Amino acid sequence: MPLVNDSTATNLRTLVQLGGSNPDTAAEGTIGLTIDPAGPQAPQWTITTTHSGDGDNRRWFGHLVVNQASVQGTNASHYLAAGVYETNLAIDMTAYNLGGATVQQCLRPFEGYNNDRVYLYLTGAIATRNHDAEVEHCNDHLYAYQNSLAQLDNALNLVAGRGKFGPFTSEAAATARVTSEIGQALPVALRGIAMNRPAWVAEYLRLCGESTQRDILGYHTFGLQLLGAAPAGVAVTYLTGATRDAATVTPRFVQLTNGGTQIGVHASATLIV
Numbered sequence: 001m002p003l004v005n006d007s008t009a010t011n012l013r014t015l016v017q018l019g020g021s022n023p024d025t026a027a028e029g030t031i032g033l034t035i036d037p038a039g040p041q042a043p044q045w046t047i048t049t050t051h052s053g054d055g056d057n058r059r060w061f062g063h064l065v066v067n068q069a070s071v072q073g074t075n076a077s078h079y080l081a082a083g084v085y086e087t088n089l090a091i092d093m094t095a096y097n098l099g100g101a102t103v104q105q106c107l108r109p110f111e112g113y114n115n116d117r118v119y120l121y122l123t124g125a126i127a128t129r130n131h132d133a134e135v136e137h138c139n140d141h142l143y144a145y146q147n148s149l150a151q152l153d154n155a156l157n158l159v160a161g162r163g164k165f166g167p168f169t170s171e172a173a174a175t176a177r178v179t180s181e182i183g184q185a186l187p188v189a190l191r192g193i194a195m196n197r198p199a200w201v202a203e204y205l206r207l208c209g210e211s212t213q214r215d216i217l218g219y220h221t222f223g224l225q226l227l228g229a230a231p232a233g234v235a236v237t238y239l240t241g242a243t244r245d246a247a248t249v250t251p252r253f254v255q256l257t258n259g260g261t262q263i264g265v266h267a268s269a270t271l272i273v
């Protein structure tokens with residue numbers, strides 16, 4: 001399957017499961033997840049040689065055959081849809097009410113705290129922004145492919161399309177010429193990888209990994225605002241299908257805001273390098 005170019009809406013339970021955690025207990029507020037490609041492959045090619053003449057008159061020719069194009073691998077992207085979601089987080093209201101601390105700084109695992117359970121609230125507008133954030137990761141993966149394995153595909157097809165190279169006085173010289181042509185057909189920055197198939201896959205995955213800079217630099221970090229009451233007219237989606245709390249547990253509704261997000265600002269070319 002090719003790389004995805006869009007992100008799929010889902011609920012919090014599914015997102016936590018996709019991240020490898022147990023949604024019944026994991027103290028997470030995951031709102032989006034785009035997984036790096038699995039199973040990518042470098043293209044496969046063969047340099048064939050032929051000759052004509054005999055003895056001192058024997059001459060060699062080299063030709064490139066592309067056996068298989070590169071494989072992008074399979075990724076997946078999901079984002080938290082609009083709604084209200086139970087979490088396994090709590091908010092330390094004592095610390096919050098003292099002032100000077102943000103909602104984020106006052107979050108705690110619910111287990112052990114056992115009160116003030118956090119419910120995340122995403123409006124339709126914020127859910128759209130959340131979708132767009134994950135699509136940026138999808139676009140980064142496509143950009144990574146286009147600037148690694150796809151460049152090798154292009155170079156191989158170009159050289160293969162030129163037919164035979166030669167004549168040369170040795171088979172080694174014919175092979176070396178085809179190898180050189182592959183390197184010359186690549187962008188300068190990629191020529192050092194030319195004949196190393198595993199290194200091409202590693203470079204592709206390295207570039208994909210650079211997409212995390214959007215999260216590290218805070219471009220996808222939404223704000224959190226504590227609400228005074230439950231959002232009107234919005235049903236709660238529970239992690240286990242129903243509430244688990246006694247009446248003594250106070251629900252705390254936390255709304256996602258734009259915060260310091262910079263979605264749609266930084267092109268892939270500025271980060272995937």
